[in-house]
Amino acid sequence: MRIFRQLNWFFKEQWREYLGGVIALILVAICNVIPARVIGNVVDAISDHRVTSGWLAFWVGVMLIAAAAQYLLRFAWQRLIYGSSYVLERQLRGQLFAHYLNMDPTFYQKWRTGDLMAHATNDVEAVREVASYGILTLADSIITGGSMIIAMGMFVSWRLTLLTLIPLPLLVVLANRLGNKIHESYGKAQASFGDLNNKTQESVSGMRVLKSLGQEKADQEDFNRYVKRTFDANRRAYFWDALFNPATTLIMGLSYIIAIGVGGWMVIKQQLRVGQLVTMMTYLGELVWPLFAIGTLFNTLERGRASYDRISHLLNEKNHWQKPQSHLQISVPANLTVDVDQFGYEDSVEPVLHDIHFKVKPGEMVGIVGPTGGGKSTLMRLLIRDFDRYTGSIKLGKHDIREIAHDRYLANISYVPQTSFLFSTNIQDNLRFQDINAPLTQVQKSAQEAAIDKDIQQMPDQYETEVGQQGVSLSGGQQQRIAIGRALMKATPFLILDDPLSAVDAQTATTIEQNLRHHRDQSVIMVTSRLSTVQNADWVIVLNHGTIVQQGTPGELSQQPGWYQETLQLQKRHQQLEEDLNE
Numbered sequence: 001m002r003i004f005r006q007l008n009w010f011f012k013e014q015w016r017e018y019l020g021g022v023i024a025l026i027l028v029a030i031c032n033v034i035p036a037r038v039i040g041n042v043v044d045a046i047s048d049h050r051v052t053s054g055w056l057a058f059w060v061g062v063m064l065i066a067a068a069a070q071y072l073l074r075f076a077w078q079r080l081i082y083g084s085s086y087v088l089e090r091q092l093r094g095q096l097f098a099h100y101l102n103m104d105p106t107f108y109q110k111w112r113t114g115d116l117m118a119h120a121t122n123d124v125e126a127v128r129e130v131a132s133y134g135i136l137t138l139a140d141s142i143i144t145g146g147s148m149i150i151a152m153g154m155f156v157s158w159r160l161t162l163l164t165l166i167p168l169p170l171l172v173v174l175a176n177r178l179g180n181k182i183h184e185s186y187g188k189a190q191a192s193f194g195d196l197n198n199k200t201q202e203s204v205s206g207m208r209v210l211k212s213l214g215q216e217k218a219d220q221e222d223f224n225r226y227v228k229r230t231f232d233a234n235r236r237a238y239f240w241d242a243l244f245n246p247a248t249t250l251i252m253g254l255s256y257i258i259a260i261g262v263g264g265w266m267v268i269k270q271q272l273r274v275g276q277l278v279t280m281m282t283y284l285g286e287l288v289w290p291l292f293a294i295g296t297l298f299n300t301l302e303r304g305r306a307s308y309d310r311i312s313h314l315l316n317e318k319n320h321w322q323k324p325q326s327h328l329q330i331s332v333p334a335n336l337t338v339d340v341d342q343f344g345y346e347d348s349v350e351p352v353l354h355d356i357h358f359k360v361k362p363g364e365m366v367g368i369v370g371p372t373g374g375g376k377s378t379l380m381r382l383l384i385r386d387f388d389r390y391t392g393s394i395k396l397g398k399h400d401i402r403e404i405a406h407d408r409y410l411a412n413i414s415y416v417p418q419t420s421f422l423f424s425t426n427i428q429d430n431l432r433f434q435d436i437n438a439p440l441t442q443v444q445k446s447a448q449e450a451a452i453d454k455d456i457q458q459m460p461d462q463y464e465t466e467v468g469q470q471g472v473s474l475s476g477g478q479q480q481r482i483a484i485g486r487a488l489m490k491a492t493p494f495l496i497l498d499d500p501l502s503a504v505d506a507q508t509a510t511t512i513e514q515n516l517r518h519h520r521d522q523s524v525i526m527v528t529s530r531l532s533t534v535q536n537a538d539w540v541i542v543l544n545h546g547t548i549v550q551q552g553t554p555g556e557l558s559q560q561p562g563w564y565q566e567t568l569q570l571q572k573r574h575q576q577l578e579e580d581l582n583e
């Protein structure tokens with residue numbers, strides 16, 4: 001019953017609906033008492049030969065009215081109780097999604113997508129069941145069960161009623177014994193379902209790679225293993241469930257035997273009329289549902305409690321961003337001054353970045369280059385505040401960026417990640433994702449700057465062309481340029497690009513670089529693996545093993561022996577070779 005205490009906040013919010021629902025349930029239970037009593041009366045009247053057509057019509061009328069009232073009352077409680085439970089579902093889903101949006105990358109490194117989806121679907125559903133089916137079964141087992149027992153005692157015989165109720169405490173014992181098993185097995189079934197979700201999500205997202213490597217059969221087998229594990233876990237859960245549910249019927253059967261045996265004997269001894277025995281049996285039949293409800297109630301509450309605990313655990317996870325000073329006002333344009341002494345990921349043995357000092361002035365373009373794994377993307381992630389727990393500082397103007405509210409700081413930055421992500425909508429809406437009402441002229445201007453406008457014009461529906469899930473219908477280079485165009489829609493003081501031109505040819509990359517350089521009033525920080533893209537940058541930084549190993553203007557670096565000079569020469573030779581081959 002702890003789950004009811006946990007959901008107290010919600011029941012307080014919706015108390016009117018639940019009170020109305022329970023009152024309707026009470027009235028249904030009262031109406032439910034009538035038919036059995038009428039049947040008993042009719043049986044006695046028939047055996048006494050005192051049935052008249054008027055008398056019969058009266059009782060048939062009573063039963064019809066009771067049936068009609070029950071219909072209306074059942075409709076009322078369903079609407080009130082089940083309707084409110086969907087409010088709970090909506091609230092929990094909303095809380096979870098808002099929480100997901102508020103979490104930092106550490107959270108997403110810890111939790112797998114499939115688990116997060118399972119929490120937002122299965123677990124929320126299990127909690128909603130508590131607020132609907134749970135409340136119904138609890139109220140019904142008490143109200144209907146109680147009213148049946150009282151009616152049996154009052155209209156038939158208290159002695160016979162008490163005797164027929166003897167087997168029922170067995171049910172409580174059984175519920176206690178099997179409860180833990182049911183709880184445990186449902187937990188495992190949920191976990192397996194989370195794994196299956198992860199597997200499905202990974203296979204669908206990686207379908208192209210999977211097919212290109214000819215791994216369909218192996219993946220199908222792998223998938224089948226997950227399905228089997230989920231199937232087995234669910235089967236075990238239902239095994240315990242299945243043991244429990246028929247037990248309620250068995251215990252009910254015992255009550256029937258007592259009622260028939262003792263009741264029949266009382267009829268013989270003329271302590272009971274036949275009609276009363278018929279009433280008794282009908283009431284006992286009506287007791288099946290409340291007893292069954294007690295059994296299922298236990299499972300519903302256990303599942304709901306486990307799910308609510310999982311949801312609460314997730315909601316209690318805090319992001320690792322430093323608390324900002326709420327009063328801070330930032331004025332831009334301003335310098336971005338990077339002085340990172342040390343940073344490592346949670347599982348890093350050694351620092352991933354150390355001793356990084358440089359400054360980006362308003363309107364400047366800074367190129368970040370270096371060998372793979374040198375720490376370029378990590379540095380960009382600190383600039384966009386994915387992580388706050390480095391030593392040293394990054395300052396915007398005179399303020400440490402960690403003191404500025406997250407959203408207020410990010411409003412100054414447009415960012416293009418290394419792996420472009422497109423939403424499964426059309427090109428126009430992908431480009432104007434930040435401002436869905438932006439006019440087409442503005443969208444086109446950004447697309448021109450990102451050198452994608454010509455490609456779009458040649459597509460069947462131009463800007464209305466659907467890109468498919470994650471942009472599957474576009475080439476890698478087109479996806480990258482749309483991602484750049486999306487960032488260019490926002491006129492921010494800083495533009496951060498994390499090697500977003502890797503799939504774009506050298507000439508187009510240079511065109512984009514020139515557009516960024518000459519048509520926009522932004523500071524640009526560009527990570528690139530192609531040095532020609534930063535040949536016009538104001539400053540270039542070479543990162544290797546997490547620190548700056550060279551820095552200077554592109555001209556200075558090309559004269560200095562080191563990684564930059566070697567790579568530049570190598571890339572120039574490659575380009576020359578390509579041009580020769582194309583001639």
Ligand SMILES: Nc1ncnc2c1ncn2[C@@H]1O[C@H](COP(=O)(O)OP(=O)(O)OP(=O)(O)O)[C@@H](O)[C@H]1O
Nearest residue numbers: 109345347348352371372373374375376377378379
């Ligand atoms: N989320 C992470 N958790 C733990 N370690 C990470 C994580 N991301 C990157 N690393 C490690 O940090 C180091 C720097 O990686 P980073 O991606 O910043 O390099 P990079 O210079 O951008 O490389 P590339 O040019 O290949 O993109 C690498 O050793 C990498 O394994």
